[in-house]
Amino acid sequence: MLHTRPTSRRQLLLRLFLLLLSTIVVALLGGAAAVAQTQPTITALDPKSGPAGMVVAVDAVGFNPEATVGSILWDGEPIERVAFLDGGFFNVPFIVPSFATPGLHEVTVCVGNPCLTGDAAQSAGATVEITGPMPVSAAQIGYVFVEDEVGKETLLQFTGLLNSYGMTVQPVPMDQIEKVDLAEFDLVIVAANTGQGEVWGTPAQAELMTKAPRILALGEGGYALLGKIAPAIGFPNGETKEHPGTVTLANPTLSIAKTPHDFGGFVQRAIPIFAAGLDKASINIPKPPSSAVRLAYTAVLGDPTTESVIISEGCRSLWGFNIPPNRLSPAGAPSLPTPSSLRWALPAISTPTQVAVC
Numbered sequence: 001m002l003h004t005r006p007t008s009r010r011q012l013l014l015r016l017f018l019l020l021l022s023t024i025v026v027a028l029l030g031g032a033a034a035v036a037q038t039q040p041t042i043t044a045l046d047p048k049s050g051p052a053g054m055v056v057a058v059d060a061v062g063f064n065p066e067a068t069v070g071s072i073l074w075d076g077e078p079i080e081r082v083a084f085l086d087g088g089f090f091n092v093p094f095i096v097p098s099f100a101t102p103g104l105h106e107v108t109v110c111v112g113n114p115c116l117t118g119d120a121a122q123s124a125g126a127t128v129e130i131t132g133p134m135p136v137s138a139a140q141i142g143y144v145f146v147e148d149e150v151g152k153e154t155l156l157q158f159t160g161l162l163n164s165y166g167m168t169v170q171p172v173p174m175d176q177i178e179k180v181d182l183a184e185f186d187l188v189i190v191a192a193n194t195g196q197g198e199v200w201g202t203p204a205q206a207e208l209m210t211k212a213p214r215i216l217a218l219g220e221g222g223y224a225l226l227g228k229i230a231p232a233i234g235f236p237n238g239e240t241k242e243h244p245g246t247v248t249l250a251n252p253t254l255s256i257a258k259t260p261h262d263f264g265g266f267v268q269r270a271i272p273i274f275a276a277g278l279d280k281a282s283i284n285i286p287k288p289p290s291s292a293v294r295l296a297y298t299a300v301l302g303d304p305t306t307e308s309v310i311i312s313e314g315c316r317s318l319w320g321f322n323i324p325p326n327r328l329s330p331a332g333a334p335s336l337p338t339p340s341s342l343r344w345a346l347p348a349i350s351t352p353t354q355v356a357v358c
Helices: 009-028 149-163 174-179 203-209 219-229 341-350
Strands: 041-046 055-061 069-074 077-083 090-095 103-111 123-130 140-145 168-173 187-190 215-218 239-242 246-249 281-284 292-297 310-313 316-319
Touching (some): 041 123, 077 090, 140 174, 149 168, 168 174, 203 219, 219 316
Parallel strands (some): 140 168, 140 187, 215 316
Antiparallel strands (some): 069 103, 239 281
16 A cells, blocks of 8 residues: 655645645736737738738737737838737738839837837747739829819829829819810729719719720719719618718629729628728618629628629729728828828729729
8 A cells, every 4th residue: 555645744835835826926027927828920911922912911929918909011111000909919911012123021010119129029020922013003083073172182192092003183173074085094983072962963964984995983973973873882772871981892803892902811800991080981782783793891780692892883982981091001000101002903903904804
């Protein structure tokens, strides 16, 4: 029979002391002992290679659970502000800079914007391979707008955005539509300030708009025009709802998901598009016809199998948001070159190969 030696009072006291000491250390470190076992890590970059301008999904974990704001750096230079989720992790998209050269580049995620230093500093890195330059388009864009103060400012923003993709933009004030041959453009963008509800220009102006080979109708004004020339996706067949600030691509095989930015890493992922604190009203088409092509939707608005906030019918597309390019920043930092929905969807719709042959 095996006999065990009884534990002495001294041994019990020693064990209790060591347990108490461990508890005190953990308390003094504020839980740091547990956190230290999970170092900040980028767990996924998707895709890991591709051309400049591609959209990369970043998953990171192990950061301070109290962190709320962080930064994404490209080769050590900040390019994006990001929001951490509860628990010290996040999954966000960022656009690889258009100037990125072929080869390996370092992507770094850090706590703080700018990155914190000293004892509070936390960061993680990974590499991305750039295989070639960003695709550009030589499309000729006509921009129909009302020439008021807001209209002029929004025109400048769209011009700057589209110029950066190689496109040229010609302003077309509404009172000048009759003097312009809209058929010469690859795409005509209709500004959000051109109408509302049943009101859009004159019947003659609406009829002239049908000569445009492709139309991208923005917000309330575009929705009003489509009610005249493509009513299935125009007024009054939509509804205005509070938008949560994210969209999901309805079909990742469409060119909107591939050109000029490849969203291959965002199949079934919500893409953030709005800054915090903005008017997030959107026009949603709840029951589009079978002839329409759903480009993006937001599931919380209703049935994700039918509803759309970005949708095309033939060569007419509805962009169901009024917000101008400089306000579309998912991290709420418009001063940084942050990705916005317009930075992928609008250039994609602007390319002549989009959705339908016109």
